Amino acid sequence: MTMxxxxxxxxxxxxxxxxxxxxxxxxxxxxxGCGLLFPSRYLIxxxxxxLGLFALSLDLILGxxxxxxxxxxxxxGVGAYSAGLLALHGIVGEPVLALLVAGLxxxxxxxxxxFLVIRGVDLTRLMVTLGIALLxxxxxxxxxxxxxxxxxxxxxxxxxxLGLFEFDIFGKVGFWYTVAVLFVLFLLARRVVHSPFGxxxxxxxxxxxxxxxxxxxxxxxxxxIYTFAAFYAGIAGALFTQTTxxxxxxxxxxxxxxxxxLVLVLGGTGYLxxxxxxxxxxxxLQETFSILTPQYWxxxxxxxxxxxxxxxxxxxxxxxxxxxxxxxxxxxxxxTAAGGAE
Amino acid sequence: MTLALQTIGLxxxxxxxxxxxxxxxxxxxxARHALIGPNGAGKTxxxxxxxxxxxxxxxRILLEGHDITHMPVHKRVLRGLSRTFQINQLYADLTPLExxxxxxxxxxxxxxxxxxxxxxxxxxxxxxxxxxxxxxxxDVMNEPTGTLPYGKQRxxxxxxxxxxxxxxxxxxxxxxxxxxxxxHDILAAVAGLPREVTxxxxxxxxxxxxxxxxxISVLVSGALLTEGTPEEVARDPQxxxxxLGEDADV
Ligand SMILES: Nc1ncnc2c1ncn2[C@@H]1O[C@H](COP(=O)(O)OP(=O)(O)OP(=O)(O)O)[C@@H](O)[C@H]1O
Ligand SMILES: [Mg+2]
Numbered sequence: 001m002t003m004x005x006x007x008x009x010x011x012x013x014x015x016x017x018x019x020x021x022x023x024x025x026x027x028x029x030x031x032x033g034c035g036l037l038f039p040s041r042y043l044i045x046x047x048x049x050x051l052g053l054f055a056l057s058l059d060l061i062l063g064x065x066x067x068x069x070x071x072x073x074x075x076x077g078v079g080a081y082s083a084g085l086l087a088l089h090g091i092v093g094e095p096v097l098a099l100l101v102a103g104l105x106x107x108x109x110x111x112x113x114x115f116l117v118i119r120g121v122d123l124t125r126l127m128v129t130l131g132i133a134l135l136x137x138x139x140x141x142x143x144x145x146x147x148x149x150x151x152x153x154x155x156x157x158x159x160x161x162l163g164l165f166e167f168d169i170f171g172k173v174g175f176w177y178t179v180a181v182l183f184v185l186f187l188l189a190r191r192v193v194h195s196p197f198g199x200x201x202x203x204x205x206x207x208x209x210x211x212x213x214x215x216x217x218x219x220x221x222x223x224x225i226y227t228f229a230a231f232y233a234g235i236a237g238a239l240f241t242q243t244t245x246x247x248x249x250x251x252x253x254x255x256x257x258x259x260x261x262l263v264l265v266l267g268g269t270g271y272l273x274x275x276x277x278x279x280x281x282x283x284x285l286q287e288t289f290s291i292l293t294p295q296y297w298x299x300x301x302x303x304x305x306x307x308x309x310x311x312x313x314x315x316x317x318x319x320x321x322x323x324x325x326x327x328x329x330x331x332x333x334x335x336t337a338a339g340g341a342e
Numbered sequence: 343m344t345l346a347l348q349t350i351g352l353x354x355x356x357x358x359x360x361x362x363x364x365x366x367x368x369x370x371x372x373a374r375h376a377l378i379g380p381n382g383a384g385k386t387x388x389x390x391x392x393x394x395x396x397x398x399x400x401x402r403i404l405l406e407g408h409d410i411t412h413m414p415v416h417k418r419v420l421r422g423l424s425r426t427f428q429i430n431q432l433y434a435d436l437t438p439l440e441x442x443x444x445x446x447x448x449x450x451x452x453x454x455x456x457x458x459x460x461x462x463x464x465x466x467x468x469x470x471x472x473x474x475x476x477x478x479x480x481d482v483m484n485e486p487t488g489t490l491p492y493g494k495q496r497x498x499x500x501x502x503x504x505x506x507x508x509x510x511x512x513x514x515x516x517x518x519x520x521x522x523x524x525x526h527d528i529l530a531a532v533a534g535l536p537r538e539v540t541x542x543x544x545x546x547x548x549x550x551x552x553x554x555x556x557x558i559s560v561l562v563s564g565a566l567l568t569e570g571t572p573e574e575v576a577r578d579p580q581x582x583x584x585x586l587g588e589d590a591d592v
Pocket of ligand 2: 386387428
């Protein structure tokens, strides 16, 4: 490839960040491989993938736009109850369509509350998002004739996916359904973050003053991404209801929102895979620790958190990725030596 | 004469402190206008009001005859008013390529594209390259801005303002804090600004002011002391007393 003129070089480098990395192919191959290799573990794997999608949603606002939230479960919960009600009352029978409707319901809530969230500093945002989630939980409890109150929605029966695939008790259909939804939404998110819109979010997180001084409508962009992320969280919630046939008050719980932040602390923010990797690490830690010492799970996760914050995720990443990166480097330098410069 | 930028009776107070006092400033289209004054005179505060970062307590601001007093910051930019900051306001994690790319995309109306990837529009790539080249940033275009030498960051600060294709450009002390070795690039960049762009320059460096400006306004304690050609201002006894005489190195 010869690139002589500056515009061509600029275009090349501008597109470079959006190019697929080999590690990304590896990631998705491993995920699908797990589904094929461990058919007895569909349920836990579905949980991990769903948590990953939920965390991806938070990453979109936190990692890209810098909006902190302690109440992301609000959207998860609205998605979950919407999917449950749609199925229970036979309003939208087909699960994929119901999933979209549930996601849109969460997006509507996201849009409406975004105006409260985007103004103010981090602390205000934490309080407002937390407050909205608590409020919804209380409302769900209050209107128990619709939501089933503390018992949750009872007797949800799912229709076959696309009219073809019956949800089975081993969770096979549920797992592949969740993986497919994650993949589609991931591709969409990937596209969005590499667009001018996505770049403008990173600019806003870095310096909102400068962002507005080059003509970026800061508030409008924040409203847009907050709504978009709410849609994702709503989809994650709807998947929860559809694959477990459950929707109870704990979909709104504070723990759910707080766990999500842990997931992103574990996995990192701002590169889209943080939520997915974090979800895996989080669930593995949870499993391991609760087998070792069931009553001390919180102690251990607390310890891990402190260690991460003290050592810094950057450094941990470097340690963990030391081997794969050196291999990649070795391969690449071998290639360069053989085939000349790129 | 046509006015590019005009303030009428502008007033700004911070608590009890009057920082802009009945300021009526006229910047002619195509002018090289300098706004000078001692430290704390309120120059940056004027810029902040012109660009919408601060709301004035009274008075009006007209851009090419249109009242923009209550217009949000980003809309003024799209109307052709751009600025640099006295203290760099850049994106530490973004590269110069991304920084300029964003400004160009935004100006050309593609900033809210959420489907099309960066780097896939040839006209925008061309404009980014042109700006990077003009401000000597091509060699560092892929480094995170936070890691660049100060002089390069200062150039990027000007480049990003120019990338919005302003008709009126406000420069707030572009050469401030730049080490002697990198100073030349900044001065060249300021001198080489497109002639059709109206420039309002704030600067303490009198060599730069007098080589650059065709008109000078002197601000003291938030009020306009005098205004005129460089020769008139240099001769003005008031200016000598209050400003030029006060400090040798200004
Ligand atoms: N946000 C603010 N709140 C309170 N006071 C402020 C604020 N911004 C500026 N001031 C005060 O207003 C006065 C004018 O400040 P300004 O920065 O406009 O001066 P300047 O002419 O740009 O000075 P310099 O040459 O040092 O940059 C100063 O006394 C400053 O302390
Ligand atoms: Mg100043």
